[in-house]
Amino acid sequence: xxxxxxxxxxxxxVGADGLxxxxxxALKVQGRQTDDNKAELxxxxxxPRPNYPEKNELSKKDSxxxxxxxxxxxxxxxxxxxxxxxxxxxxxxxxxxKLEWEKTLAEKKNQLNKSDSDAQGLSKAEQKxxxxxxxxxxxxAKLKSDPQNSKNIPKSNEGKANPKITSESRSEIPRxxxxxxxNESKKSPNVSKTPLAKKCLHGNKVKLLNHLYIGDSKxxxxxxxxxxxxxxxxxxxxxxxxxxxxxxxxxARCISLLSALTHLIRDLRSPPEQEFCxxxxxxxxxxxxYLQKCRPMAVSMINALRxxxxxxxxxxxxxxxxxxxxxxxxxxxTYIKDQVMTAGKAISMKxxxxxxxxxxxxxxxxxxxxxxxxxxAFHRKKxxxxxxxxxxxxxxxxxxxxxxxxxxxxCTYIFINALGYVMSTVTKVLLGAHALLTNGYxxxxxxxxxxxxxxxxxxxxxxxxxxxYKFSERxxxxxxxxxxxxxxxxxxxxxxxxxxxxxxxxxxSKLTPLNILYDVTPPDLVTAVVTELAILPCTSVPVVLRIxxxxx
Amino acid sequence: MRRIxxxxxxxxxxxxxxxxxxxSLHQLVTANPDDVLDYSEKLLNLRTDLLDQLTEYETELETxxxxxxxxxxxxxxxxxxxLTVEFLKCAAKKRTFQVIVxxxxxxxxxxxxxxxxxxxxxxxSVIPDAAVFAMMSRVNKVIIGTNTVLANGGLxxxxxxxxxxxxxxxxxVPVVVLAxxxxxxxxxxxxxxxxxxxxxxxxxxxxxxSTGALLNKVKVYNPIFDYxxxxxxxxxxxxxxxxxxxxxxxxxxxLYHPEDYEI
Numbered sequence: 001x002x003x004x005x006x007x008x009x010x011x012x013x014v015g016a017d018g019l020x021x022x023x024x025x026a027l028k029v030q031g032r033q034t035d036d037n038k039a040e041l042x043x044x045x046x047x048p049r050p051n052y053p054e055k056n057e058l059s060k061k062d063s064x065x066x067x068x069x070x071x072x073x074x075x076x077x078x079x080x081x082x083x084x085x086x087x088x089x090x091x092x093x094x095x096x097x098k099l100e101w102e103k104t105l106a107e108k109k110n111q112l113n114k115s116d117s118d119a120q121g122l123s124k125a126e127q128k129x130x131x132x133x134x135x136x137x138x139x140x141a142k143l144k145s146d147p148q149n150s151k152n153i154p155k156s157n158e159g160k161a162n163p164k165i166t167s168e169s170r171s172e173i174p175r176x177x178x179x180x181x182x183n184e185s186k187k188s189p190n191v192s193k194t195p196l197a198k199k200c201l202h203g204n205k206v207k208l209l210n211h212l213y214i215g216d217s218k219x220x221x222x223x224x225x226x227x228x229x230x231x232x233x234x235x236x237x238x239x240x241x242x243x244x245x246x247x248x249x250x251x252a253r254c255i256s257l258l259s260a261l262t263h264l265i266r267d268l269r270s271p272p273e274q275e276f277c278x279x280x281x282x283x284x285x286x287x288x289x290y291l292q293k294c295r296p297m298a299v300s301m302i303n304a305l306r307x308x309x310x311x312x313x314x315x316x317x318x319x320x321x322x323x324x325x326x327x328x329x330x331x332x333x334t335y336i337k338d339q340v341m342t343a344g345k346a347i348s349m350k351x352x353x354x355x356x357x358x359x360x361x362x363x364x365x366x367x368x369x370x371x372x373x374x375x376x377a378f379h380r381k382k383x384x385x386x387x388x389x390x391x392x393x394x395x396x397x398x399x400x401x402x403x404x405x406x407x408x409x410x411c412t413y414i415f416i417n418a419l420g421y422v423m424s425t426v427t428k429v430l431l432g433a434h435a436l437l438t439n440g441y442x443x444x445x446x447x448x449x450x451x452x453x454x455x456x457x458x459x460x461x462x463x464x465x466x467x468x469y470k471f472s473e474r475x476x477x478x479x480x481x482x483x484x485x486x487x488x489x490x491x492x493x494x495x496x497x498x499x500x501x502x503x504x505x506x507x508x509s510k511l512t513p514l515n516i517l518y519d520v521t522p523p524d525l526v527t528a529v530v531t532e533l534a535i536l537p538c539t540s541v542p543v544v545l546r547i548x549x550x551x552x
Numbered sequence: 553m554r555r556i557x558x559x560x561x562x563x564x565x566x567x568x569x570x571x572x573x574x575x576s577l578h579q580l581v582t583a584n585p586d587d588v589l590d591y592s593e594k595l596l597n598l599r600t601d602l603l604d605q606l607t608e609y610e611t612e613l614e615t616x617x618x619x620x621x622x623x624x625x626x627x628x629x630x631x632x633x634x635l636t637v638e639f640l641k642c643a644a645k646k647r648t649f650q651v652i653v654x655x656x657x658x659x660x661x662x663x664x665x666x667x668x669x670x671x672x673x674x675x676x677s678v679i680p681d682a683a684v685f686a687m688m689s690r691v692n693k694v695i696i697g698t699n700t701v702l703a704n705g706g707l708x709x710x711x712x713x714x715x716x717x718x719x720x721x722x723x724x725v726p727v728v729v730l731a732x733x734x735x736x737x738x739x740x741x742x743x744x745x746x747x748x749x750x751x752x753x754x755x756x757x758x759x760x761x762s763t764g765a766l767l768n769k770v771k772v773y774n775p776i777f778d779y780x781x782x783x784x785x786x787x788x789x790x791x792x793x794x795x796x797x798x799x800x801x802x803x804x805x806x807l808y809h810p811e812d813y814e815i
Contacts, residue, residue, distance in 0.1 A: 390758075391682035392655070398763065405769040412771040415758045416681050417656060417712025421750060421775040447682025450715050457718050479686035491655065491678060492663075511670035512677040514652075519686035 232267065234260040235287040239294035248396065250434050250470060251340060251368045254300035257291070258332050261308065265328050269321075276321045277312045280328075284309070296484055299435035299443070299472040304335060343467040346532035348373040351430070351465060352380065354530075359384040359427045362460075364416075364451045366396035367432020369465050371403045374430075378409050385409075387426060391416040391447045393490040393515060416447050419454045429455040431521075433466040433529075438545065439475045440523035440538035442466075446516055449479070452525035461527040464538075468531050471545050479519040486515035651676045652687055656712055681712050688719040694727045698780075701729070701736045703804060705782030705797025708741070708749065711775050717784035726786040729797075733790050738804050741779060750775045 231239075238260045241247045247256050264287070270279035288305060291297060297305075311331050315324055351373045355361065361384055363370050374386060386409055390397025397413065404411050414422055429451060435443040442448070442464050452462045476482055491513040523538035533544065651674050655662035662678060669676045679687055694716060700708040707713065707729060720727045741749050755772035782797040789795075795803065 392680045398759070398766070401770060402766060405766060411769065412773065413759055414773045417710075417715065417778070418773055418775050420714035420778045421711065421773060445682075446680070446686055449685040450682060450719065453685060453718050453722060454715050478689040480690060483686075491680060510673060510675050511666055512675075514677045514679050514683070514687075516679075516683050516686055519683065 230283070231287050231290050232260070232264045232283075234263040235290060239291050242291065243294040245295075248394075249366065249368055250298040250300040251344075251467075253298050254304050254469075255336055255340060257301050258304060258336050262329050262332050265325050265332070268325075275317055276324050277315055277317065281309065281312055299474070300470045303469050303472070304339075307335065308332065339467060339469040343469070343532035344369055344372055347465050347467065347530050348376045350530050350532075350535060351463065352377050352382070354463065354535075355382050355384055355428070357383045360387060360425055361385070362387040362389060362422070362426040362429045362451070362455070363400065364389045364397070364429075364431055364448055365391070365394070365445045366400040366403075367465070369467070370430050370432045371400055373465065374404060374409060375407050378407055385412065387412045387414065387422055389414055389416055389419060389447075389451060393486070394445075396445070416450060419451065423454050423458045423460065426455070426458070426460050429460055429462045431462065431464045433464050433470060434518055435470045435472045435474075436464075436466050436529065436538070436541050437472055437474050437476050437520065438542050439477065440541055441476055442521040442523075442526055442529075442538065443472075443476070443518055444521065446479075446519045449519045449521040449525065452521045456525050462525060463528055463530055463535075464521075464526050465530045468533060468544055468548060471541055471548070473545060476520055477522075479516065483519075484517040486517045488513040488515050491515050652691065653678050654684055654712065654716065655680055656710060681715075684712075684716050685719045685722075688723045688725060691720070691723070691725050694720045694725055696727065696729055698729050698731050698735065699777060700739075701731050701788065701797075701800060703736075703738050703740050703800060705785060705788070705800040706741065707780040707785060708777050709780055711778040714778040714780050714784075717780050721784050727784060728787045728789060729785055730789050733792070733803070733807060736800065736804055736807060738808060749779060750777050752776065 238247075238256055241256070242253065247253055261284075264283070265280065268276075268280055268283060270276040284305070288297070291301075308328075308331070311328065315327060319327075347369060355377050359382075361374070363374070363386060374384075377384070386404055388397045388401050388404070388411055390400075390413065392415075401411055401413055412422070431442075431444065431448055431451065433442050433444045433448075437443060442452075444464075455462050474482070526538050528535050529538055529541075531544065536544070651666075651669055653662045653666040653669065653676060655666075655678055666676045666678045696709060696713055696716065698707040698709040698713075702708060709729075717727050719725075753774045753776050755774045758774050759767065759770070759772045761767065782800075785797045787794050788797055788800070790803075
């Protein structure tokens with residue numbers, strides 16, 4: 001399972017990087033084209049076209065330049081999913097696409113009005129040969145003519161060098177390339193000199209955590225995702241929000257995912273030969289792959305998607321599409337309502353009973369659930385104080401502080417290193433969770449485990465609040481096996497001082513800032529877990545998981 | 553002679569609390585003759601002896617870092633957690649190892665420390681304070697510096713060290729404390745006596761003024777020190793060698809005269 005994931009991610013990386021480079025190059029040379037695309041996307045957003053094949057037809061008319069790119073991608077994706085030799089096809093397609101780009105560029109610049117249909121009529125090998133010629137011609141043309149682009153040439157050539165050599169020196173591209181895939185995918189970021197690729201430099205990863213460096217979140221930029229035709233704009237937007245971390249917290253991420261899902265269901269029209277649910281499933285698969293690339297999915301999202309897919313298979317296939325849509329949307333809405341909203345309320349009622357007057361409650365970072373609980377308890381006239389513990393580099397605690405002080409709760413704010421200073425005065429520790437694992441470990445924002453540890457050393461009760469939809473079947477005993485790496489640069493920023501950090505040039509040295517996003521808290525540090533079902537010990541996660549599917 | 557030495561050291565200990573080595577030594581020289589007069593012993597010999605002692609002590613202090621560095625790290629003040637196979641810079645010549653440095657958010661000594669280590673070509677990673685527990689499972693050894701070693705073997709160290717030590721305990725990782733003898737103090741501290749024991753720095757470091765209106769409603773604490781109970785410390789290393797924290801009382805009686813405990 002783990003291996004599969006890894007492989008998957010590797011593939012993703014190839015795809016992502018390749019795409020990025022290509023796209024960037026293209027974008028550099030041809031800013032206008034992206035503008036076209038952007039405009040196109042806006043059109044789509046404003047006037048959502050449900051059926052993707054249709055959209056491609058449309059785009060053909062709108063922007064003649066990107067026709068091929070667009071028409072080819074669906075094929076590629078389908079084949080990528082369904083065929084066993086997914087790497088091969090992907091790569092060959094990648095090459096093709098790259099060449100396509102070059103070709104379109106060449107066309108534009110040299111005013112060579114070679115017909116598009118020509119190429120399409122030819123066999124694959126012929127196509128390739130032709131494109132290679134074109135590519136050559138285009139490169140020469142680039143070098144000679146077009147003074148405007150001459151600035152860009154050195155850069156783009158450097159970036160190209162690696163893939164180009166491989167594609168030219170071999171006649172049988174797909175097979176040979178396939179054998180080279182692992183090497184290339186690792187080398188290419190090092191070789192190419194774009195600033196983005198630099199981030200992937202092997203030397204600056206913590207060896208211990210090499211397995212965690214899945215692609216580069218930064219490599220997904222808005223321009224790149226504009227050109228993903230098979231994904232609903234709502235999902236594209238979502239992906240960007242995830243990768244730039246504008247949407248944080250597993251609840252928020254899950255809800256935004258589900259609302260994007262309703263948009264998708266509403267806008268989707270299946271092709272006549274395919275059943276709606278099956279089609280939706282495949283589209284959803286694409287979208288979730290894309291999201292996964294932007295940022296690894298939260299457990300809450302995975303659970304929600306899994307349940308939704310289950311629902312897809314159970315739905316009656318004989319009713320008309322509109323009814324199906326209606327049902328699915330209803331399902332998503334009730335999911336949000338039951339699993340997130342109502343559960344949150346139930347938990348806050350349960351915690352309310354546990355808060356007594358005069359309590360000093362310590363909480364860590366920002367959890368939507370915890371803030372909800374505290375605000376509600378405050379409105380119901382409980383008297384308590386809150387200590388918000390925070391840590392760099394995310395400083396989410398400030399958001400929590402804002403929410404709590406807004407309603408007038410008395411707050412104290414400390415950094416995580418001052419825990420020992422305040423812990424003796426605390427009466428309860430309330431923590432949010434990202435997920436609860438089957439072995440009773442609590443996965444949460446980094447630092448949670450440390451808070452629980454210090455609380456235990458001072459014999460303070462630790463309550464973890466978690467809706468049951470965040471329970472996961474995964475098992476993990478330490479924080480490093482599966483985790484997420486945040487932006488290392490954020491560690492270097494010190495917002496309170498103007499002095500430059502002593503290691504601004506860390507990329508050249510042996511220094512590595514490491515910023516992991518989650519950690520797991522062992523069950524012996526947690527007194528109890530508050531769920532909407534009951535207040536449970538950590539170890540009852542498997543029990544809850546077992547009764548859950550039947551319940552829904 | 554021994555007594556004088558003790559007085560000097562006692563004096564030094566007092567001054568060390570005021571911090572600043574060079575200046576304190578200077579004060580020491582000027583302050584001492586008065587003390588000696590109280591003992592009403594032969595003054596002539598004493599003065600030269602005293603000066604000899606002081607210069608000796610001075611050189612000792614100067615070389616102490618080197619001495620400790622021979623055994624261990626060069627950095628005593630920083631809040632470092634180090635997963636080392638062996639000691640730091642000196643050891644780096646002989647062995648290869650990785651170092652993880654905790655940044656210690658309110659003062660960021662960790663950043664300096666890491667930059668220094670990286671300069672001497674040691675593989676270094678910087679982690680935020682929050683990630684200590686997560687990383688601890690992979691750490692072989694924790695090496696920390698301290699501000700003061702208390703009489704019971706506990707530490708008064710940079711804030712955050714308590715959590716580091718607890719995490720180390722949780723994962724059964726040995727905690728090595730590097731401290732020079734002058735950091736020993738005969739003071740005992742009860743576990744939760746934070747008020748007299750601690751100092752608070754400017755809260756602006758953790759909640760910048762730019763947060764504006766929020767500041768009015770919130771209490772912000774930014775303590776400098778952390779108390780680490782002796783049971784969390786595995787080993788104390790000074791320039792004279794390693795000792796367990798339970799042996800501190802003995803070192804104290806060697807260093808200081810009991811009458812001088814209270815000043």
